Amino acid sequence: MGFHIIVCAKQILDPEGPASGYGVNSATGQIILPKGVPPVINPYDENALETALRLKDIMQVNITVISMGKNLSKAVIGKALAVGADNLIFLQDKAFENLDSRSTAYIISAGIKKLGNYDLVLAGRQAGDTDAAIVPHFIAGFLDIPCINLVKKVEIIERNIRVERSLPDGYEVLEVEMPSLLSITGGGDLRKADLQQITDAGKKPVTIWTAENLGIDASDLKQTVWQKIFVPVHEVECNFIKADSPKEAGAKLAIKLREDRII
Amino acid sequence: MGAFSGITVFDGAFEDILAPGTKELLACARKLADNLDEKVNCILFGEGLNESLKEAVAFGADNVLTADTPILGKYNPDAYSIALERLVRQTASRCLILGQTSIGADIAPRVAFKLGCDLITDCVEINFNKETESFIPVHPIYGGKIYAAFNFTNQQLVITLRQKSIDPLDRDDSRKGNIIPVKVDIEPALIKIKVVKKIKEEITGVRLENAPVVVTGGRGIGSKDDFKYLKELAEILSGAVGGSRPAADNGWVPATSKVGLTGKIVAPKMYIAIGVSGSSQHLAGCIGSKNIIAINNDPSANIFKVARYGVVGDWKEVLPSFTEKLRELLV
Ligand SMILES: Cc1cc2nc3c(=O)[nH]c(=O)nc-3n(C[C@H](O)[C@H](O)[C@H](O)COP(=O)(O)OP(=O)(O)OC[C@H]3O[C@@H](n4cnc5c(N)ncnc54)[C@H](O)[C@@H]3O)c2cc1C
Numbered sequence: 101m102g103f104h105i106i107v108c109a110k111q112i113l114d115p116e117g118p119a120s121g122y123g124v125n126s127a128t129g130q131i132i133l134p135k136g137v138p139p140v141i142n143p144y145d146e147n148a149l150e151t152a153l154r155l156k157d158i159m160q161v162n163i164t165v166i167s168m169g170k171n172l173s174k175a176v177i178g179k180a181l182a183v184g185a186d187n188l189i190f191l192q193d194k195a196f197e198n199l200d201s202r203s204t205a206y207i208i209s210a211g212i213k214k215l216g217n218y219d220l221v222l223a224g225r226q227a228g229d230t231d232a233a234i235v236p237h238f239i240a241g242f243l244d245i246p247c248i249n250l251v252k253k254v255e256i257i258e259r260n261i262r263v264e265r266s267l268p269d270g271y272e273v274l275e276v277e278m279p280s281l282l283s284i285t286g287g288g289d290l291r292k293a294d295l296q297q298i299t300d301a302g303k304k305p306v307t308i309w310t311a312e313n314l315g316i317d318a319s320d321l322k323q324t325v326w327q328k329i330f331v332p333v334h335e336v337e338c339n340f341i342k343a344d345s346p347k348e349a350g351a352k353l354a355i356k357l358r359e360d361r362i363i
Numbered sequence: 364m365g366a367f368s369g370i371t372v373f374d375g376a377f378e379d380i381l382a383p384g385t386k387e388l389l390a391c392a393r394k395l396a397d398n399l400d401e402k403v404n405c406i407l408f409g410e411g412l413n414e415s416l417k418e419a420v421a422f423g424a425d426n427v428l429t430a431d432t433p434i435l436g437k438y439n440p441d442a443y444s445i446a447l448e449r450l451v452r453q454t455a456s457r458c459l460i461l462g463q464t465s466i467g468a469d470i471a472p473r474v475a476f477k478l479g480c481d482l483i484t485d486c487v488e489i490n491f492n493k494e495t496e497s498f499i500p501v502h503p504i505y506g507g508k509i510y511a512a513f514n515f516t517n518q519q520l521v522i523t524l525r526q527k528s529i530d531p532l533d534r535d536d537s538r539k540g541n542i543i544p545v546k547v548d549i550e551p552a553l554i555k556i557k558v559v560k561k562i563k564e565e566i567t568g569v570r571l572e573n574a575p576v577v578v579t580g581g582r583g584i585g586s587k588d589d590f591k592y593l594k595e596l597a598e599i600l601s602g603a604v605g606g607s608r609p610a611a612d613n614g615w616v617p618a619t620s621k622v623g624l625t626g627k628i629v630a631p632k633m634y635i636a637i638g639v640s641g642s643s644q645h646l647a648g649c650i651g652s653k654n655i656i657a658i659n660n661d662p663s664a665n666i667f668k669v670a671r672y673g674v675v676g677d678w679k680e681v682l683p684s685f686t687e688k689l690r691e692l693l694v
Contacts, residue, residue: 237472327514346676350684
């Protein structure tokens with residue numbers, strides 16, 4: 101009998117995209133998102149999935165990836181199946197848009213409860229769009245299971261989970277029993293799928309659960325409400341050092357810093 | 364606001380030291396409390412606390428609550444969150460502020476969940492509207508490309524504040540405050556997470572977070588070996604070496620030397636970014652620096668938008684002459 105690991109994966113706009121396309125619509129006060137930036141699996145969720153896959157490499161593990169949102173793309177999240185996840189579940193409903201952390205965690209925990217038995221829940225340390233790092237803790241709260249954040253390494257010894265948690269001056273080793281939730285930082289880049297795996301994954305079904313399937317009343321959900329959003333201004337005038345060669349530019353930079361009493 | 368009153372800050376004070384971040388929290392809370400004409404409570408956990416309690420008063424607290432219990436001597440997420448939740452309920456604080464640190468970011472969601480109240484993490488500002496008596500925390504989203512301001516009126520709230528977002532108050536030993544020991548009993552059965560051991564990374568030289576000069580290398584450095592040139596420069600300037608996320612992920616610098624949104628927040632006098640593109644997530648960790656200096660071979664790199672001084676060129680050619688000239692100038 102193996103372990104059942106659930107990995108929470110959010111679909112977001114590629115957070116590595118340039119800042120230039122982001123803005124605020126002055127008439128509506130709403131956010132303007134850049135065009136042409138593709139949706140991806142949140143990078144830290146990819147780390148969580150890779151963590152699960154590395155456990156699966158060495159022991160019997162069944163991986164379910166669960167994703168919540170309004171317009172989820174199988175082309176994006178389906179990558180999880182290609183690299184080795186066994187099941188994919190979309191918690192998808194028009195009511196599941198722009199929700200606050202508590203409602204988001206409530207829905208995901210409802211999905212996990214519906215799945216029933218599980219041994220470990222993994223999530224990325226934070227999503228690269230909301231950057232809040234709240235949902236993992238709140239999912240654990242709703243499931244009433246222990247939660248450890250900032251985990252960079254996971255080991256399973258019988259029903260004990262032993263993890264390394266990053267600290268600003270090193271790391272600490274923690275132990276907890278199954279079932280628990282871990283939010284992952286690092287743990288390796290997600291492996292690549294080959295063509296055959298991608299083709300096979302395309303044939304695997306995705307289970308879709310709506311608010312109704314989950315027994316969730318949309319009027320219990322709360323949206324994120326901003327008073328105001330704005331683009332921060334950090335820009336300064338750059339003194340570009342002009343010189344005939346890069347070598348000369350290096351020396352001139354030092355001289356300029358001395359002249360301006362920076363050093 | 365009815366039943367709730369006062370601003371409470373929480374932190375650990377290990378080895379009886381009040382961390383710089385705790386002083387920032389106190390300054391932030393003081394400002395908010397003065398606006399409301401209410402008190403600042405400071406909750407400190409640790410073992411054998413004495414000096415740090417007095418310091419908390421000198422840096423702005425009216426009441427310092429301390430639970431000097433062995434079980435709270437070292438950080439344990441379960442013990443800390445249970446104890447903190449109880450104290451926040453006891454004090455009926457309207458706002459609890461923690462640092463966006465490895466402890467604060469871990470405890471804040473646990474406590475907010477238990478209290479059933481709203482939580483805004485990683486804020487760079489907490490404003491207050493006197494007319495409406497509302498809190499307006501500002502939280503960067505999309506890696507810092509957009510800032511979002513929230514508005515909370517008449518409700519209990521938990522906030523975490525990004526490090527170095529506000530200057531501490533000047534120490535004032537004439538400030539009066541109460542030091543209140545409190546008793547917290549935690550049933551051992553409630554502790555599910557066991558802290559086995561802590562491994563501290565050896566650091567030589569200046570600590571990154573306090574260094575007056577930081578020399579940071581990015582993906583453009585290309586290898587661990589080449590970081591020796593950055594170390595050399597840092598040594599001349601009595602600074603520390605940092606890395607962008609790719610540099611840390613590749614093991615070119617220790618994970619603890621990553622600068623940025625998910626790494627360290629630094630604000631040195633001089634931040635020298637070499638082979639760093641200047642992503643919003645990276646800038647989140649260094650934008651408070653006084654002078655950003657960039658060396659990058661791409662003239663359109665974002666880092667030049669925030670740099671006061673810039674050299675466009677291959678760092679392998681620029682850096683040696685820069686270091687050499689500095690050495691000459693600094694003797
Ligand atoms: C949720 C989230 C959190 C993140 N947190 C952080 C964080 O804390 N810190 C962080 O740094 N990143 C973080 N990132 C990653 C971030 O988005 C960027 O990917 C990263 O900062 C890029 O690092 P870089 O500038 O070193 O690499 P790149 O963006 O690849 O830039 C390399 C630069 O080097 C230049 N270069 C190359 N060769 C040379 C040469 N020979 N001479 C001179 N210049 C050269 C190039 O022109 C380029 O500008 C985070 C991302 C997410 C999604």
